[in-house]
Each structure stands twice: as C-alpha cells, then as structure tokens.
Amino acid sequence: MIAVQSRNPDEFLLLPFEPALLVTDETDGCLQTASHYTPRKLSLPHTAAQIDFDGDCLSDFFITVTDITSGKTYFEIYLRREKEQSMGSDEEVSLNDTNGQFKGLNSLCLVTRQEVPVQANNIFSFADIDRDAMVDMMFVNKKDLKLHVYYNKLQNQQVLMQQKGSTTQSQTTAFGLKKLCSATNRPVNKVKDIFSPFTPIIEERNVVSQPISLDQNVAEVYADEFIPGRIYLGDITSDGFPDLLITLKYIDGTSRSHVLINEPCSTSESSVCTVKAQKAKRRQFNVDTNAYQSALDAFDKTKYATFFDLNENSMMDLLVVRTAEVSGRQSAIVSSIYNNYGRDAFFLKTRMVSDGALGTTVNSASFRCVLTSLEDEKFMVMGGQSGQTAYQALQMPFSQIGIGRSNNFIESFTVSAYVNGSRSLRMWTPIIPKSVLFVVTQGSDEVETWKLDVLIKPSEKMIMIILVDAVFLLILGLVIIVLHLLEKSEDRREKQINVIF
Incomplete structure (x- = not known):
C-alpha cells in the first residue's frame, strides 16, 4: 500500500496494508484483530473497488483475496472510519456522535468476509x-x-x-x-x-x-x-x-x-x-x-x-x-x-x-x-x-x-x-x-x-425556441396595437357625440 502525506505530497510511504490501514481494536467490532492476521494474497483475477457501501458518503473498500492456507477465495468489505466531520453548508446533515480515535491510517474496519463461488471468477461489478x-x-x-x-x-x-x-x-x-x-x-x-x-x-x-x-x-x-x-x-x-x-x-x-x-x-x-x-x-x-x-x-x-x-x-x-x-x-x-x-x-x-x-x-x-x-x-x-x-x-x-x-x-x-x-x-x-x-x-x-x-450546453432546439418566442411576441404586439387603435377610435366617437350634444 502506498500512502501520500498531505503535508508533503511529493513524499510517498510504502506501508504494509494490514498493520497500517486496518482498525485492529476488538472493541470496535472489526473482524480483523491485531493478534489475528490471516495470511492471504490477491486473488487471480481480483476485484478491487472504492465505493460507498453503507451510505455515509465515505468510500469504503472491497477486495477479493485468496487464503494462502486453505486456497479458498473470499471477498472482504472494509468500511471507512473517521475521526471528525467537516462541513461547508449550513444544511442539516447527520453528525458523527461517536468519539473515534482514527485519523488517516488505521481507518478501515473489516466488517464482511464471505467465500466467493468459483463460478463468479472473482469479478464483481457495482452500481x-x-x-x-x-x-x-x-x-x-x-x-x-x-x-x-x-x-x-x-x-x-x-x-x-x-x-x-x-x-x-x-x-x-x-x-x-x-x-x-x-x-x-x-x-x-x-x-x-x-x-x-x-x-x-x-x-x-x-x-x-x-x-x-x-x-x-x-x-x-x-x-x-x-x-x-x-x-x-x-x-x-x-x-x-x-x-x-x-x-x-x-x-x-x-x-x-x-x-x-x-x-x-x-x-x-x-x-x-x-x-x-x-x-x-x-x-x-x-x-x-x-x-x-x-x-x-x-x-x-x-x-x-x-x-x-x-x-x-x-x-x-x-x-x-x-x-x-x-x-x-x-x-x-x-x-x-x-x-x-x-x-x-x-x-x-x-x-x-x-x-x-x-x-x-x-x-x-x-x-x-x-x-x-x-x-x-x-x-x-x-x-x-x-x-x-x-x-x-x-x-x-x-x-x-x-x-x-x-x-x-x-x-x-x-x-x-x-x-x-x-x-x-x-x-x-x-x-x-x-x-x-x-x-x-x-x-x-x-x-x-x-x-x-x-x-x-445550449439546447439543440434553441433556434426553434427563439423563432417560437419571436412569433409569439409579434402576435402579442399586433394584438396590443389593434386594441390600442380600437380604443383610440372609440375615444374619437365619444368626443364627437359629446360635441353634438
């Protein structure tokens, strides 16, 4: 596993996956513990994915591995853990009520491990x-x-x-x-x-x-x-x-x-x-x-x-x-x-x-x-x-x-x-x-x-929309002009009647 330091993005750290990134505290309920590292390797072929599985808007981790001892293949789902939450909106968003001690490393919790059927060929898709x-x-x-x-x-x-x-x-x-x-x-x-x-x-x-x-x-x-x-x-x-x-x-x-x-x-x-x-x-x-x-x-x-x-x-x-x-x-x-x-x-x-x-x-x-x-x-x-x-x-x-x-x-x-x-x-x-x-x-x-x-991107029917609007405005303008002329004609008739009487 390669990690990038935020304080210096040009520095790369080569870290072992299990002791560096996994939450190994049994009190947190993770399947993986500090005293129990199952020897395994990537399956061939394998599936790796960073997708939000639990709906908390944090990308979790999915991977298929082969147990070196038994030869069986499993998929594992690691849920992301966080220390705190930062927000850029005043909208109401669910808050983190726990007091975790995770920051950066030790942030993935193994929650699911299931044997993969041979017929699946270790290839999974997500949507x-x-x-x-x-x-x-x-x-x-x-x-x-x-x-x-x-x-x-x-x-x-x-x-x-x-x-x-x-x-x-x-x-x-x-x-x-x-x-x-x-x-x-x-x-x-x-x-x-x-x-x-x-x-x-x-x-x-x-x-x-x-x-x-x-x-x-x-x-x-x-x-x-x-x-x-x-x-x-x-x-x-x-x-x-x-x-x-x-x-x-x-x-x-x-x-x-x-x-x-x-x-x-x-x-x-x-x-x-x-x-x-x-x-x-x-x-x-x-x-x-x-x-x-x-x-x-x-x-x-x-x-x-x-x-x-x-x-x-x-x-x-x-x-x-x-x-x-x-x-x-x-x-x-x-x-x-x-x-x-x-x-x-x-x-x-x-x-x-x-x-x-x-x-x-x-x-x-x-x-x-x-x-x-x-x-x-x-x-x-x-x-x-x-x-x-x-x-x-x-x-x-x-x-x-x-x-x-x-x-x-x-x-x-x-x-x-x-x-x-x-x-x-x-x-x-x-x-x-x-x-x-x-x-x-x-x-x-x-x-x-x-x-x-x-x-x-402007609509492909923009010209048609402009033409329709232009015709509508033209008709509306003609109606207004006709009504204006009729009103003036009526005013003249009323004036003539008033003059006669």
Missing part, C-alpha cells in the same frame, strides 16, 4: 441498480451464464424516514433528505450485513438471478488470457437506472456485445423476479433485442465493449474493441457507436478534480442529488467517481448520473471526499439539469475553498 441511493453488487456465473444481482440490504436515510409513517410520504421524504448521508462510525453489528450470503439464498427480496441471453448458441462470456469476462455498467438511456453491456462468445467462434436495458421487474408468471423482489421494487435487465443491437451486430469478432461519452453531449456512446485482419495479420481495431437516439430524460455529469489547470481526478469521490419526480415526490440519486480500476474495469473519469424526467431544478447537489481522516462535505443548490459539474478542490483541505464550475 445502484434500483435507484435507492445504495450500491448493489452483481456478477455473472460462468457455469450457467446467469446474472446475479445482490441488492444492498442496508437502508439509507430516505427509506428509513419513509417507513416511520408519522406523516405523508412526501413530507417524510423531504425531512429524511435533509440527512443525505448516514452517520459514520456506526456500530459494526448494524452495518456488517450488507449483502445476502451466496448460498443458500434465503432472502429472495434481495437477490435477483436471470439469464444473460436467451440464445441457445451462446457458449460463454467472452474472455481471453489477459482480459477476464466482465460486464460494464452505464446509463445509456439517462433514466437514472444503469444499463448493462456484456460481450458473449458463440459456439461458432464469433463474439458480439449486447446492451441489456434496466427495467422494472415483470409481474408475469415468467418473471425472473420473485414476488418478494417485485414488492421490493427490484429491477431486471431485458435480454430482448433493442435499438442498439443492430449497430453492435455489425461486429462479429468483438473482444469487449464499454460505455463512454465520445462527443461530449452527455449521452452514453459505445466503444467496441474487435479483431480484424490488417496487412495479413490479426490486429485490434477500435470502433465507435454514437448514441443518437433522442431522449427527453435529464442527466448530470460530475467530476471532482484537485486543480483547475491540471484536472487531476479525485478518486472515490461520492455525489448525491435530491430531485423531484413528475409525481411531485422527492427522491435521491447517487454516483461515484472512478471506483474500480483492476482488470479492464474501464470506468469513466467522470460520474454520469441519469435523472430521468423532471420538471424542476436539482434541489441540492452534495459532494463528499475523505480528507485527512475525516469526511468532508460540500453542498450546492439549486443546480440546472443537463449540465456538467466540475468540483475543484484547489488542493485544499478546507471545503469552504472548493468551488463548483457549471458547464451548460
């Missing part, structure tokens, strides 16, 4: 699948070619406030959204139960399993010697629910990528969701052919594909890497598929950087937004920045947050980062939808010095 502002986990079983989505069992502040039932849903939601981030340093026994166990699946409401394709000719998820088969997540429809991109290999040797659209669980008898999952408003991925598939089918030797905003219009495009014969030998070719489908949904593109000139991305920053739906109900969406990097994770350097359809401004935008052992929060309000946000820290630990740069 907020059901838009409840909590990160969910998923993987593809390479044996039965099923996608398994494990929903986060920890409830965010918004859901907890709704369940009290003391007032109307809109009132409780509005009150709950004042506390965008859960309290930090909560007791481990309240946050350790994040995902359901792999076997047996007891809680059907928190797990949804479905096939990734209905084509009988699919052999496996495409993988080669250097790139394990994995899925990529991105909101290509900008509706606030991440969609899925996967590359499949067929029995005839060809390989093609497929986009699976995120949609509500079907209530039909053939639904992949259980009744409990349907009641919990879980989601599924539609494996039927969609509008993007005709473009992807043009490439039959695809190695992998991923999402990226190529022309900076804040719509997710597709990058496809394929093999083709060039000058008599097989070479890798990169192709682009532009997303030109018109959408009436809004988005928010965010990025946290350390310096306005250099544009260095701040990894594992957390973003949260409060929105109002067309039904006049408030809800919260979240996003993270560069949470995964290992084994072709290929995540974008910015966070693309789909908002969906809304007729209001974004009520609040909150950014959080882990600075010198503490959670630092800054809130801005209101924010215009369909904008690009740059949070510039200026290399400072003081959140009051952070600034927000907002980039707004």
Whole structure:
C-alpha cells in the first residue's frame, strides 16, 4: 500500500496494508484483530473497488483475496472510519456522535468476509441498480451464464424516514433528505450485513438471478488470457437506472456485445423476479433485442465493449474493441457507436478534480442529488467517481448520473471526499439539469475553498425556441396595437357625440 502525506505530497510511504490501514481494536467490532492476521494474497483475477457501501458518503473498500492456507477465495468489505466531520453548508446533515480515535491510517474496519463461488471468477461489478441511493453488487456465473444481482440490504436515510409513517410520504421524504448521508462510525453489528450470503439464498427480496441471453448458441462470456469476462455498467438511456453491456462468445467462434436495458421487474408468471423482489421494487435487465443491437451486430469478432461519452453531449456512446485482419495479420481495431437516439430524460455529469489547470481526478469521490419526480415526490440519486480500476474495469473519469424526467431544478447537489481522516462535505443548490459539474478542490483541505464550475450546453432546439418566442411576441404586439387603435377610435366617437350634444 502506498500512502501520500498531505503535508508533503511529493513524499510517498510504502506501508504494509494490514498493520497500517486496518482498525485492529476488538472493541470496535472489526473482524480483523491485531493478534489475528490471516495470511492471504490477491486473488487471480481480483476485484478491487472504492465505493460507498453503507451510505455515509465515505468510500469504503472491497477486495477479493485468496487464503494462502486453505486456497479458498473470499471477498472482504472494509468500511471507512473517521475521526471528525467537516462541513461547508449550513444544511442539516447527520453528525458523527461517536468519539473515534482514527485519523488517516488505521481507518478501515473489516466488517464482511464471505467465500466467493468459483463460478463468479472473482469479478464483481457495482452500481445502484434500483435507484435507492445504495450500491448493489452483481456478477455473472460462468457455469450457467446467469446474472446475479445482490441488492444492498442496508437502508439509507430516505427509506428509513419513509417507513416511520408519522406523516405523508412526501413530507417524510423531504425531512429524511435533509440527512443525505448516514452517520459514520456506526456500530459494526448494524452495518456488517450488507449483502445476502451466496448460498443458500434465503432472502429472495434481495437477490435477483436471470439469464444473460436467451440464445441457445451462446457458449460463454467472452474472455481471453489477459482480459477476464466482465460486464460494464452505464446509463445509456439517462433514466437514472444503469444499463448493462456484456460481450458473449458463440459456439461458432464469433463474439458480439449486447446492451441489456434496466427495467422494472415483470409481474408475469415468467418473471425472473420473485414476488418478494417485485414488492421490493427490484429491477431486471431485458435480454430482448433493442435499438442498439443492430449497430453492435455489425461486429462479429468483438473482444469487449464499454460505455463512454465520445462527443461530449452527455449521452452514453459505445466503444467496441474487435479483431480484424490488417496487412495479413490479426490486429485490434477500435470502433465507435454514437448514441443518437433522442431522449427527453435529464442527466448530470460530475467530476471532482484537485486543480483547475491540471484536472487531476479525485478518486472515490461520492455525489448525491435530491430531485423531484413528475409525481411531485422527492427522491435521491447517487454516483461515484472512478471506483474500480483492476482488470479492464474501464470506468469513466467522470460520474454520469441519469435523472430521468423532471420538471424542476436539482434541489441540492452534495459532494463528499475523505480528507485527512475525516469526511468532508460540500453542498450546492439549486443546480440546472443537463449540465456538467466540475468540483475543484484547489488542493485544499478546507471545503469552504472548493468551488463548483457549471458547464451548460445550449439546447439543440434553441433556434426553434427563439423563432417560437419571436412569433409569439409579434402576435402579442399586433394584438396590443389593434386594441390600442380600437380604443383610440372609440375615444374619437365619444368626443364627437359629446360635441353634438
């Protein structure tokens, strides 16, 4: 583990992971103790992620390791601990009531350790699948070619406030959204139960399993010697629910990528969701052919594909890497598929950087937004920045947050980062939808010095809007002139009548 000292960023410290970064005090409830270091190494392949699992707006740590003694592979979740909280807004945010002694190092608490099924190939992906502002986990079983989505069992502040039932849903939601981030340093026994166990699946409401394709000719998820088969997540429809991109290999040797659209669980008898999952408003991925598939089918030797905003219009495009014969030998070719489908949904593109000139991305920053739906109900969406990097994770350097359809401004935008052992929060309000946000820290630990740069792209229908406004003003002006002339004519008639009498 390499650490950077804040007092001198040019100095690097090479530190052992366990004794340097882990909380080893048994009184804190962490699974790892000072007297019990399990000899382990990174699994091959492995998954590493810095994502907020417990809703406190601090990036936690997920990693897959192999036990050297038993040879078994486990995933481990370490929750971030902090010493204190700094704020840059007068808004009410949940405070840290504990008196922890953590600062910088010794800041990760091991709360979950679970054996990984061999069929998962140690590759996991993370996203907020059901838009409840909590990160969910998923993987593809390479044996039965099923996608398994494990929903986060920890409830965010918004859901907890709704369940009290003391007032109307809109009132409780509005009150709950004042506390965008859960309290930090909560007791481990309240946050350790994040995902359901792999076997047996007891809680059907928190797990949804479905096939990734209905084509009988699919052999496996495409993988080669250097790139394990994995899925990529991105909101290509900008509706606030991440969609899925996967590359499949067929029995005839060809390989093609497929986009699976995120949609509500079907209530039909053939639904992949259980009744409990349907009641919990879980989601599924539609494996039927969609509008993007005709473009992807043009490439039959695809190695992998991923999402990226190529022309900076804040719509997710597709990058496809394929093999083709060039000058008599097989070479890798990169192709682009532009997303030109018109959408009436809004988005928010965010990025946290350390310096306005250099544009260095701040990894594992957390973003949260409060929105109002067309039904006049408030809800919260979240996003993270560069949470995964290992084994072709290929995540974008910015966070693309789909908002969906809304007729209001974004009520609040909150950014959080882990600075010198503490959670630092800054809130801005209101924010215009369909904008690009740059949070510039200026290399400072003081959140009051952070600034927000907002980039707004003029609407493509601006000319039409101007023409309509001009015609409306012209008609309104003509009406005013006609009424004025009629009034003057009436005045003259009244004067003539008065003169006669």
